Amino acid sequence: MSRNGTFAIAFHTLFVAFMLAPLVVVMWMSLTPSNLLSLPTTSFSLRWFWAILRHSQFIDAFWFSILLGVLSASLAMMLAVPAALALARYRFPGRDAFVALFLSPLIIPHVVLGVAFLRFFTQIGMTGTFIGLLGAHVLVIFPYGLRLVLAALTTSDPAIERAAISLGASQWTVFRRVLFPLMIPGVAGGWVISFIQSFDEVTMTVFVDSVLDDAAGAHVPLHRGIDRSAGGLGLDRRHSPHLPAHGHRGPHLRAGPYPGRQGLNARPAHPDLPRIGQCKRSL
Amino acid sequence: MASPKRRAPYLLSLPALLFFAALLVTPLAMIAGLSFQAFDLNTGQIGGLTLGNYADTLGDPYYHTIFLRTVGIGLATTAICILIGAPEAYFLSRMRAPWRSIFLIVTLSPLLISVVVRTLGWALLFGRNGVINQVLAALGLASGPIPMLYTVQGVVIALVHVAVPFMVISVWAALQRLDPKVIRAASSLGASELTIFRRIVLPQIVPGILSGSLIVFALAASAFATPAIIGGRQLKVVATATYDEFLGTLNWPLGAAIAIVLLIVNAAIMLTYNRIVERRYARFAQ
Numbered sequence: 001m002s003r004n005g006t007f008a009i010a011f012h013t014l015f016v017a018f019m020l021a022p023l024v025v026v027m028w029m030s031l032t033p034s035n036l037l038s039l040p041t042t043s044f045s046l047r048w049f050w051a052i053l054r055h056s057q058f059i060d061a062f063w064f065s066i067l068l069g070v071l072s073a074s075l076a077m078m079l080a081v082p083a084a085l086a087l088a089r090y091r092f093p094g095r096d097a098f099v100a101l102f103l104s105p106l107i108i109p110h111v112v113l114g115v116a117f118l119r120f121f122t123q124i125g126m127t128g129t130f131i132g133l134l135g136a137h138v139l140v141i142f143p144y145g146l147r148l149v150l151a152a153l154t155t156s157d158p159a160i161e162r163a164a165i166s167l168g169a170s171q172w173t174v175f176r177r178v179l180f181p182l183m184i185p186g187v188a189g190g191w192v193i194s195f196i197q198s199f200d201e202v203t204m205t206v207f208v209d210s211v212l213d214d215a216a217g218a219h220v221p222l223h224r225g226i227d228r229s230a231g232g233l234g235l236d237r238r239h240s241p242h243l244p245a246h247g248h249r250g251p252h253l254r255a256g257p258y259p260g261r262q263g264l265n266a267r268p269a270h271p272d273l274p275r276i277g278q279c280k281r282s283l
Numbered sequence: 284m285a286s287p288k289r290r291a292p293y294l295l296s297l298p299a300l301l302f303f304a305a306l307l308v309t310p311l312a313m314i315a316g317l318s319f320q321a322f323d324l325n326t327g328q329i330g331g332l333t334l335g336n337y338a339d340t341l342g343d344p345y346y347h348t349i350f351l352r353t354v355g356i357g358l359a360t361t362a363i364c365i366l367i368g369a370p371e372a373y374f375l376s377r378m379r380a381p382w383r384s385i386f387l388i389v390t391l392s393p394l395l396i397s398v399v400v401r402t403l404g405w406a407l408l409f410g411r412n413g414v415i416n417q418v419l420a421a422l423g424l425a426s427g428p429i430p431m432l433y434t435v436q437g438v439v440i441a442l443v444h445v446a447v448p449f450m451v452i453s454v455w456a457a458l459q460r461l462d463p464k465v466i467r468a469a470s471s472l473g474a475s476e477l478t479i480f481r482r483i484v485l486p487q488i489v490p491g492i493l494s495g496s497l498i499v500f501a502l503a504a505s506a507f508a509t510p511a512i513i514g515g516r517q518l519k520v521v522a523t524a525t526y527d528e529f530l531g532t533l534n535w536p537l538g539a540a541i542a543i544v545l546l547i548v549n550a551a552i553m554l555t556y557n558r559i560v561e562r563r564y565a566r567f568a569q
Binding site: 004005011012015016018019020021022024025026078079080083085086087089090092097098101102104105107108109110111112113115116117118119120123135136138139141142162179196199200203206207225282 | 289291292293295298299300302303304305307309310311313314326367370371374375377378386389390392393395396397398399400401402403404405407408414441444447476478491501504505507508521522525526529532535538539543545546547550553
């Protein structure tokens with residue numbers, strides 16, 4: 001195969017620099033001792049990593065995200081496995097419609113889903129419940145899990161199952177001894193992808209969660225997407241009462257409007273408009 | 284004997300169907316219903332049927348700007364992703380053994396890191412005293428700070444970073460089906476590198492580019508976190524405008540109408556595009 005020329009190498013170098021730049025900056029920032037990102041810097045410190053450990057809300061948020069991810073990925077797989085069996089092993093009227101429905105969360109913008117959940121949970125009085133948030137996550141990650149199980153099933157040979165049945169195995173035995181072992185890679189892969197999707201889901205969670213905060217007054221996890229990383233420290237500086245944020249001099253994090261709930265609550269609301277909690281009652 | 288067999292697929296998909304009926308169909312139907320209700324700005328009361336929210340959304344120049352900006356950002360992001368993602372996938376495919384997998388992982392690794400963290404990185408790079416402006420000032424290349432945060436360009440750059448891995452994956456998948464013998468034949472017949480790319484590689488990866496574009500456009504047009512952080516309060520897109528109606532001004536019916544329009548526009552663009560691509564490139568898919 002022909003080798004890459006100078007242009008290709010230069011292009012590739014720039015591309016990799018582009019891909020890594022923001023990640024490097026976040027990591028770098030997490031290691032600087034001062035409140036500002038100063039250039040050039042000579043000193044490094046783990047100060048902000050200790051700050052994470054001192055602020056229990058970050059630790060709580062982290063475990064909450066893990067719990068939510070594990071539960072929603074497991075539930076999504078429990079729903080996806082039988083559905084995938086139906087879609088992969090049977091041809092039946094309405095099959096295409098089922099596929100379209102099950103994959104539709106992929107093409108619906110998450111803002112729309114977030115808004116819909118917010119309205120739905122308000123109407124049925126499940127605002128701010130963990131069950132509601134869990135259900136919302138399961139729905140969003142379901143298509144990812146389904147696709148991986150489907151892929152595992154469609155690449156395996158149905159003749160093996162027929163052979164098992166012809167040898168007198170019951171439906172349950174076929175599932176347990178033949179189908180399930182064949183599905184395991186797909187199920188495991190689907191679970192991991194689902195977990196990552198749940199862990200990373202911000203947009204929809206912001207909507208479902210914003211009410212959670214107001215209704216329950218719970219001061220639980222902020223920035224589900226950020227909290228697991230040292231980069232979240234950029235925000236820690238802003239939120240921490242002991243560390244004055246020099247928003248006007250440093251990186252303009254302070255000006256970011258809604259990286260999470262803090263931004264939302266901090267926003268000066270219209271004084272004559274009801275807060276969400278009150279509005280909910282009037283709806 | 285036939286009856287249980289016929290019922291089996293429905294029984295198997297029943298749990299998922301019930302779940303989707305409860306948590307997808309019902310909320311979407313509710314939001315659609317809400318979008319037709321009137322909202323009193325003074326009392327915050329909701330009631331009465333109206334088309335006013337759609338009239339506001341579709342007739343108000345303020346929302347026109349937001350919708351056009353969203354589509355523009357989506358198109359610009361898609362175009363840049365094609366321009367840098369497709370060549371990068373091609374160069375990656377021509378690398379030798381260890382490098383190829385290493386750089387493929389480097390390209391895809393941002394997918395495993397939260398969008399918020401990556402956007403935060405861009406915010407740090409873009410600020411008035413951010414890394415880019417400091418470097419430019421130190422090199423004497425810029426007389427003053429170049430505004431990047433809170434600009435459309437900034438949002439597009441950050442969105443390209445979020446979306447370009449999907450373009451690389453799509454083109455990469457198309458390149459895997461390419462027969463290296465054809466390239467060797469062309470090269471033995473005296474074709475230059477550029478000719479080979481233009482006449483042999485490009486036509487075969489077009490389906491990959493098109494399906495990648497679909498993903499990139501959908502991601503960019505419905506992105507929320509990136510425009511919210513990089514674009515700020517002034518530079519609204521549809522997603523952040525919906526958020527503001529719901530959680531800022533609390534005009535839920537109007538927010539619902541904007542969300543429904545976004546949903547319809549997004550679905551229409553994706554389905555039309557998909558249909559065109561399928562029709563034109565059916566012969567490529569064997």
